Amino acid sequence: MATVSALGYALLCALHRGPLTGYDLVQRMAKPIGYYWTARQSQIYPELARLSAAGLIEHDAEDGPGPRQRKTHRLTAAGRETLAAWLVEPPAPRAPRDEAVLKTYALAAADPDRMREFYLAEAEAYQRRLDDFRAQHAELRSRNGDDPAHPQFGAYATLELAVLSTPVRIQWCRWMAERMAELGRRRAR
Amino acid sequence: MATVSALGYALLCALHRGPLTGYDLVQRMAKPIGYYWTARQSQIYPELARLSAAGLIEHDAEDGPGPRQRKTHRLTAAGRETLAAWLVEPPAPRAPRDEAVLKTYALAAADPDRMREFYLAEAEAYQRRLDDFRAQHAELRSRNGDDPAHPQFGAYATLELAVLSTPVRIQWCRWMAERMAELGRRRAR
DNA sequence: TGGGACTATGTCAAAAATGACATAGCAATG
DNA sequence: CATTGCTATGTCATTTTTGACATAGTCCCA
Numbered sequence: 232m233a234t235v236s237a238l239g240y241a242l243l244c245a246l247h248r249g250p251l252t253g254y255d256l257v258q259r260m261a262k263p264i265g266y267y268w269t270a271r272q273s274q275i276y277p278e279l280a281r282l283s284a285a286g287l288i289e290h291d292a293e294d295g296p297g298p299r300q301r302k303t304h305r306l307t308a309a310g311r312e313t314l315a316a317w318l319v320e321p322p323a324p325r326a327p328r329d330e331a332v333l334k335t336y337a338l339a340a341a342d343p344d345r346m347r348e349f350y351l352a353e354a355e356a357y358q359r360r361l362d363d364f365r366a367q368h369a370e371l372r373s374r375n376g377d378d379p380a381h382p383q384f385g386a387y388a389t390l391e392l393a394v395l396s397t398p399v400r401i402q403w404c405r406w407m408a409e410r411m412a413e414l415g416r417r418r419a420r
Numbered sequence: 421m422a423t424v425s426a427l428g429y430a431l432l433c434a435l436h437r438g439p440l441t442g443y444d445l446v447q448r449m450a451k452p453i454g455y456y457w458t459a460r461q462s463q464i465y466p467e468l469a470r471l472s473a474a475g476l477i478e479h480d481a482e483d484g485p486g487p488r489q490r491k492t493h494r495l496t497a498a499g500r501e502t503l504a505a506w507l508v509e510p511p512a513p514r515a516p517r518d519e520a521v522l523k524t525y526a527l528a529a530a531d532p533d534r535m536r537e538f539y540l541a542e543a544e545a546y547q548r549r550l551d552d553f554r555a556q557h558a559e560l561r562s563r564n565g566d567d568p569a570h571p572q573f574g575a576y577a578t579l580e581l582a583v584l585s586t587p588v589r590i591q592w593c594r595w596m597a598e599r600m601a602e603l604g605r606r607r608a609r
Numbered sequence: 610t611g612g613g614a615c616t617a618t619g620t621c622a623a624a625a626a627t628g629a630c631a632t633a634g635c636a637a638t639g
Numbered sequence: 640c641a642t643t644g645c646t647a648t649g650t651c652a653t654t655t656t657t658g659a660c661a662t663a664g665t666c667c668c669a
Contacts, residue, residue: 236655237519244526254617268522269515274656276619296664299618311529318530319538321545322519326458330426330511332581333457337433338574340500341507349508356510379603385527388599392521392592399588403581410577414568425625443647463626465649485634488648 233285235313238278241268243287243306243314248382250290250305253279263367263386266393279304287313335407343418347411354404357397364393422474424502427467430457432476432495432503437571439479439494442468452556452575455582468493476502524596532607536600543593546586553582 235243245251245259256279257272259265270278282288287310295301306314331353338346368390371377376387424432434440434448445468446461448454459467471477476499484490495503520542527535557579560566565576 238655241522244522244529247526247529252617253619257617264522264525265515266521267516267518267525269517271657272618273620273658295617296615297617297619298662298664301617314526315530318523318526319534321538321541322523324545325517325519326454327456327516327518328426328458328514329456329516330514332455332578333430333433333453334507334511335577335581336453336456336574337436337503337507338577339571340433340436341504343568345508349510352510356513379532379599380606382528384599385525388524388527388596389521391595392524392589395592396585396588399585400581403584406580407577410568410573417569427625441647442649446647458626460627461648462628462650484647485645486647486649487632487634490647 233287235282235285235287235317236278237268238270238274239282239287240314240317241270242275242278242282243310243317246288246304246306246310247314250303252301252303256304263389267389282310286310338411343411343414347408347415350404350408350411354401354408357401357404361394361397361401364390364397368394422476424471424474424476424506425467427459427463428471428476429503429506430459431464431467431471432499432506435477435493435495435499436503439492441490441492445493452578456578471499475499527600532600532603536597536604539593539597539600543590543597546590546593550583550586550590553579553586557583 241260241264242256245256245264251259253272253276256275260268260270260275279288283290283304286307288304289307290302290304292300292302334341334349368387371383371387371390374383375381376383378384381387430449430453431445434445434453440448442461442465445464449457449459449464468477472479472493475496477493478496479491479493481489481491523530523538557576560572560576560579563572564570565572567573570576
């Protein structure tokens with residue numbers, strides 16, 4: 232049994248609803264799946280070759296725009312089984328690398344007024360993302376994506392989490408901005 | 421100006437409140453800072469050497485337990501300045517790699533009953549982490565860490581976010597488990 | 610008709626991260 | 640008195656990820 236990397240599983244996940252080209256996968260790793268798992272094309276193409284060698288995906292080819300052939304990849308029966316087995320396994324606890332929180336830990340080393348601006352900018356950035364999430368969430372719901380039996384329910388559920396958790400983050404950023412303002416006023420006296 | 425990696429800044433952050441040995445940093449990257457930034461010792465020791473070469477940290481040495489000297493690292497004035505300048509800069513948007521959410525995207529490829537167990541296990545794991553967060557949060561508050569002027573306020577603020585956002589995650593996991601149960605019942609009919 | 614964006618596939622070097630190995634004193638536990 | 644765990648520092652090979660380069664057809668807009 233060939234061992235599959237996390238990236239490999241991410242590609243199998245992306246392919247679970249139907250065939251896609253490498254280019255399609257690059258797009259998905261940027262936008263919908265990219266919210267919780269990303270990869271560059273320089274990772275994706277070699278990984279597709281590995282999955283293919285392991286017999287988990289297959290493709291057919293036709294003439295494409297560039298000098299190479301356009302390949303449409305799909306899961307094999309083995310790929311679908313491997314994916315299904317992995318899905319139900321408890322995830323290995325991963326490191327959540329959050330730069331804004333890291334900066335918060337050391338915030339005493341920076342100027343409170345500058346940090347206040349930092350948190351306000353963060354809040355705005357998350358607000359824009361939230362608007363995006365809400366739009367997609369509503370769009371999917373209008374097409375019955377909120378039905379657990381609907382093939383898009385998985386995508387809907389990831390947006391549900393985004394729509395629930397992003398406001399908490401915004402709230403925290405605003406709270407931080409308030410604390411920094413308070414500290415600035417106290418320092419000024 | 422030597423460019424500093426994200427890991428380098430993480431170490432500068434960890435050192436902002438006072439000198440630490442490499443071993444101390446390894447511990448911090450596992451427990452308090454590790455909740456939002458992690459690194460293994462095999463990364464930390466070489467990075468300390470780089471920061472030292474760049475003049476951002478310095479150390480004094482005494483005889484230690486093993487065959488090598490024990491070194492206590494602290495920020496230099498240049499290190500403190502570099503850190504302060506970095507803190508107020510808006511973070512480069514990072515990929516949040518969340519395996520459980522990735523699995524959710526492809527959940528249609530798995531058995532609903534097994535997925536229900538998956539989300540219940542996730543909820544429990546997050547509940548345990550929340551208990552831990554709440555204990556540390558309360559502990560810091562009891563020592564005035566909730567005062568923005570207190571040197572520990574940065575650490576307190578990171579826990580504040582954890583205490584706010586983890587319940588949302590647990591709620592979502594339970595909601596997912598419910599959806600999976602519903603789907604299982606429907607499939608059974 | 611020229612320039613830019615989009616489709617599409619890949620390679621390469623470099624940097625970052627992981628997991629395992631290596632060394633050694635000191636303290637506690639059984 | 641042997642084993643285990645903790646302090647403490649480092650190396651090494653391998654894997655993963657990043658960022659840049661390379662190629663080429665089509666479509667759209669000015």
